[in-house]
Amino acid sequence: MTGTTEPFGARLRRAMDERGPLCVGIDPHASLLAEWGLSDDVAGLERFSRTVVEAVAGRVAVLKPQSAFFERFGSRGVAILETSVREAREAGALVVMDAKRGDIGSTMAAYAESFLHRDAPLFSDALTVSPYLGYGSLKPAVELARRNGAGLFVLALTSNPEGGEVQHAVRADGRNVGATMLAHLAAENAGEEPLGSFGAVVGATLGDLSSYDLAVNGPLLAPGIGAQGATPADLPRVFGGAVGNVVPNVSRGVLRHGPDVTALRAAADRFAEEIRAAVASA
Numbered sequence: 001m002t003g004t005t006e007p008f009g010a011r012l013r014r015a016m017d018e019r020g021p022l023c024v025g026i027d028p029h030a031s032l033l034a035e036w037g038l039s040d041d042v043a044g045l046e047r048f049s050r051t052v053v054e055a056v057a058g059r060v061a062v063l064k065p066q067s068a069f070f071e072r073f074g075s076r077g078v079a080i081l082e083t084s085v086r087e088a089r090e091a092g093a094l095v096v097m098d099a100k101r102g103d104i105g106s107t108m109a110a111y112a113e114s115f116l117h118r119d120a121p122l123f124s125d126a127l128t129v130s131p132y133l134g135y136g137s138l139k140p141a142v143e144l145a146r147r148n149g150a151g152l153f154v155l156a157l158t159s160n161p162e163g164g165e166v167q168h169a170v171r172a173d174g175r176n177v178g179a180t181m182l183a184h185l186a187a188e189n190a191g192e193e194p195l196g197s198f199g200a201v202v203g204a205t206l207g208d209l210s211s212y213d214l215a216v217n218g219p220l221l222a223p224g225i226g227a228q229g230a231t232p233a234d235l236p237r238v239f240g241g242a243v244g245n246v247v248p249n250v251s252r253g254v255l256r257h258g259p260d261v262t263a264l265r266a267a268a269d270r271f272a273e274e275i276r277a278a279v280a281s282a
């Protein structure tokens, strides 16, 4: 299969192999707009996003716009998000929309239509979703993603210290909630080659995860490198044998080098090289 009907997992595997697995976040924090000498308004947002796309969309596998920073500006911010998604995809990057959606099934279907329907203005290659209304509540998103060659990243073991109170909670069967989400994803991706389209979010900050079965036959989006303290060198220790399926995300660690396009590119290239070396050493 070719084009957008080819499953996300296959497209992602190819992009990771060709470009390396780095995912750069487009996170236009107000503080970064200020550091870049931009105004905290729609014009500043547009300049910021355009610059990031121009700098890295032609060289990294994945760009991950964080929707909240665009929604902050209302409909005009969302219009810029639409443009960023389109331009990043045109430049050859896959786009993971970081909107962390999650709701009861019927409403989840509408969220899925917003990001995973090919005719939607915000159609993205994949979407981050929260399974904490129950993994089954995500079913409409799973089904629409499958039909459209898109993917999901399900929050399983998040990078923030507060996540443990939910994700480490132990169920009656002795398995914790995060591990349960990983097991659902492994079932979703069973038999898919070269890689399933349903990934987990697993923080790079979490230390040794050897008690978890990370072999979900899908990508593992790993935020936490850079500003949250993890480094590329941590990846083999944290992810063990699953490190080859890890998509490490760096947002502020790259973005703080802007607004100069060359400096942003150089920062992304440095992370990409450190990640390549770390994965190769595993």
Ligand SMILES: O=C(O)c1cc(=O)[nH]c(=O)n1[C@@H]1O[C@H](COP(=O)(O)O)[C@@H](O)[C@H]1O
Pocket (backbone or CB within 6 Å): 025, 027, 066, 098, 128, 157, 158, 159, 160, 201, 202, 203, 223, 224, 225, 226, 227, 228, 249, 250, 251, 252, 253
């Ligand atoms: O889903 C995510 O991307 C995500 C999950 C998670 O567990 N932790 C986490 O930091 N993120 C996102 O990853 C990005 C991390 O940004 P930096 O800390 O600046 O690299 C932000 O956009 C977060 O919203």
